[in-house]
Amino acid sequence: xxxxxxxxxxxxxxxxxxxxxxxxxxxxxxxxxxxxxxxxxxxxxxxxxxxxxxxxxxxxxxxxxxxxxxxxxxxxxxxxxxxxxxxxxxxxxxxxxxxxxxxxxxxxxxxxxxxxxxxxxxxxxxxxxxxxxxxxxxxxxxxxxxxxxxxxxxxxxxxxxxxxxxxxxxxxxxxxxxxxxxxxxxxxxxxxxxxxxxxxxxxxxxxxxxxxxxxxxxxxxxxxxxxxxxxxxxxxxxxxxxxxxxxxxxxxxxxxxxxxxxxxxxxxxxxxxxxxxxxxxxxxxxxxxxxxxxxxxxxxxxxxxxxxxxxxxxxxxxxxxxxxxxxxxxxxxxxxxxxxxxxxxxxxxxxxxxxxxxxxxxxxxxxxxxxxxxxxxxxxxxxxxxxxxxxxxxxxxxxxxxxxxxxxxxxxxxxxxxxxxxxxxxxxxxxxxxxxxxxxxxxxxxxxxxxxxxxxxxxxxxxxxxxxxxxxxxxxxxxxxxxxxxxxxxxxxxxxxxxxxxxxxxxxxxxxxxxxxxxxxxxxxxxxxxxxxxxxxxxxxxxxx
Ligand SMILES: Nc1ncnc2c1ncn2[C@@H]1O[C@H](COP(=O)(O)OP(=O)(O)OP(=O)(O)O)[C@@H](O)[C@H]1O
Ligand SMILES: [Mg+2]
Numbered sequence: 001x002x003x004x005x006x007x008x009x010x011x012x013x014x015x016x017x018x019x020x021x022x023x024x025x026x027x028x029x030x031x032x033x034x035x036x037x038x039x040x041x042x043x044x045x046x047x048x049x050x051x052x053x054x055x056x057x058x059x060x061x062x063x064x065x066x067x068x069x070x071x072x073x074x075x076x077x078x079x080x081x082x083x084x085x086x087x088x089x090x091x092x093x094x095x096x097x098x099x100x101x102x103x104x105x106x107x108x109x110x111x112x113x114x115x116x117x118x119x120x121x122x123x124x125x126x127x128x129x130x131x132x133x134x135x136x137x138x139x140x141x142x143x144x145x146x147x148x149x150x151x152x153x154x155x156x157x158x159x160x161x162x163x164x165x166x167x168x169x170x171x172x173x174x175x176x177x178x179x180x181x182x183x184x185x186x187x188x189x190x191x192x193x194x195x196x197x198x199x200x201x202x203x204x205x206x207x208x209x210x211x212x213x214x215x216x217x218x219x220x221x222x223x224x225x226x227x228x229x230x231x232x233x234x235x236x237x238x239x240x241x242x243x244x245x246x247x248x249x250x251x252x253x254x255x256x257x258x259x260x261x262x263x264x265x266x267x268x269x270x271x272x273x274x275x276x277x278x279x280x281x282x283x284x285x286x287x288x289x290x291x292x293x294x295x296x297x298x299x300x301x302x303x304x305x306x307x308x309x310x311x312x313x314x315x316x317x318x319x320x321x322x323x324x325x326x327x328x329x330x331x332x333x334x335x336x337x338x339x340x341x342x343x344x345x346x347x348x349x350x351x352x353x354x355x356x357x358x359x360x361x362x363x364x365x366x367x368x369x370x371x372x373x374x375x376x377x378x379x380x381x382x383x384x385x386x387x388x389x390x391x392x393x394x395x396x397x398x399x400x401x402x403x404x405x406x407x408x409x410x411x412x413x414x415x416x417x418x419x420x421x422x423x424x425x426x427x428x429x430x431x432x433x434x435x436x437x438x439x440x441x442x443x444x445x446x447x448x449x450x451x452x453x454x455x456x457x458x459x460x461x462x463x464x465x466x467x468x469x470x471x472x473x474x475x476x477x478x479x480x481x482x483x484x485x486x487x488x489x490x491x492x493x494x495x496x497x498x499x500x501x502x503x504x505x506x507x508x509x510x511x512x513x514x515x516x517x518x519x520x521x522x523x524x525x526x527x528x529x530x531x532x533x534x535x536x537x538x539x540x541x542x543x544x545x
Pocket of ligand 1: 156157158163165490491507
């Protein structure tokens with residue numbers, strides 16, 4: 001029996017399609033040679049011109065019994081997905097033009113896979129935060145420029161490891177032997193998780209954050225001060241008149257611009273003056289035929305005035321309306337958000353856990369918009385001076401639980417945040433402002449935003465609606481790889497997109513400095529003797545919100 005014939009009997013390719021290869025294995029032991037047969041493992045197919053196709057195993061089935069095959073053993077059938085060709089020793093994704101008949105079918109060797117991944121990025125070690133799940137000795141480097149330049153989505157059920165992954169990615173990006181680098185990241189931290197992971201971060205929460213209300217645009221101002229569910233033109237008009245009057249009064253710029261001020265112009269106004277104007281209109285008496293009569297808006301603005309007074313008296317909103325916030329200069333706001341304070345920081349954590357739910361969308365909108373406009377105006381300066389790279393201080397905005405701020409519903413409640421974040425999703429790339437979204441419910445996130453993401457980290461996902469949603473958005477014909485999503489272990493994910501050589505299941509590397517998102521050990525805690533609870537301390541926290 002010649003060499004060629006013997007190999008055919010071990011395994012052979014029955015059919016090859018652009019997105020599928022079907023293989024029969026006749027002699028399993030000889031085929032495996034000590035390796036293991038598993039979904040996700042890599043295959044090496046070679047034609048008689050020496051071209052090599054790399055494919056990944058999608059499913060495995062066995063047919064026939066030893067008795068039926070008269071001692072020839074069981075026959076195994078594999079379906080694989082072609083990933084690309086090895087051309088002159090280098091892997092080329094997408095190209096699957098191998099000639100039929102296939103001469104040789106075998107499991108790709110550890111060395112071969114390692115070489116493919118190692119050589120996949122040109123810049124030295126590449127940007128690497130994960131290893132192949134099926135072979136943790138193999139690093140999976142990414143193209144860091146492509147990864148951060150195009151938006152990133154991290155999806156997975158609760159506890160699948162999203163926060164941990166966000167942490168590991170950002171730590172890798174900010175880590176240098178020399179300490180601080182030029183990375184700029186702003187994290188919207190809804191559960192106070194990230195402070196533990198970034199001890200040197202610039203941490204902002206409602207006690208030290210200052211976001212002046214007068215920086216809000218018209219959508220934000222109206223969402224904040226007006227009853228947006230109702231459609232009260234009187235409120236809207238009086239509010240608008242009051243704001244513009246107050247802006248004009250305090251305006252210190254050139255005279256010809258004073259008449260051009262709008263709700264959107266980011267200049268100082270005194271919110272109390274707007275309130276007083278509304279009170280005036282609400283109590284106004286005008287001359288009538290038989291003496292004085294109630295003015296056109298008399299009594300019609302009472303609800304609006306009540307709302308505004310409640311807001312101005314609410315201590316939890318001091319970061320927007322308080323003395324410190326209203327006096328904060330524009331420069332100081334930008335410095336604070338970009339990590340250019342007295343301490344310089346790569347990571348700014350915006351702990352929004354204390355922000356009252358009803359103003360969360362506005363807060364997120366305002367910060368996102370300020371950072372987008374930073375990129376926009378910085379690009380104008382740099383383009384004017386002929387700089388080739390339009391933003392040499394690019395920034396990444398990280399939204400934890402993104403479905404909370406940018407839901408896929410038309411509700412006016414979230415309009416401000418949705419508008420601001422959608423704008424970044426659509427245009428941010430050009431200005432050096434990109435997004436990283438983490439969510440348990442990808443199907444509930446605005447599709448406009450999600451469909452602009454080019455890099456996906458899909459962790460364990462159990463809900464079928466969410467799985468289907470992810471399937472639709474994934475590039476390449478991912479086929480049944482998506483079916484493995486519900487079975488992924490914590491910290492494992494399907495990594496795909498422009499920055500990675502080929503879609504693969506990886507394990508996110510561990511970190512010494514994890515976020516404070518640990519699972520609570522219920523069973524162990526419940527076994528312990530009764531714990532006293534400091535209700536006084538809890539009440540104080542509660543009342544002090
Ligand atoms: N790559 C990993 N290596 C080791 N442990 C991990 C890894 N990823 C996650 N874990 C552990 O799994 C637990 C849950 O992770 P994490 O908090 O990141 O989940 P999550 O997806 O953000 O959940 P949620 O949606 O509820 O916020 C944590 O206790 C974390 O320590
Ligand atoms: Mg989380």
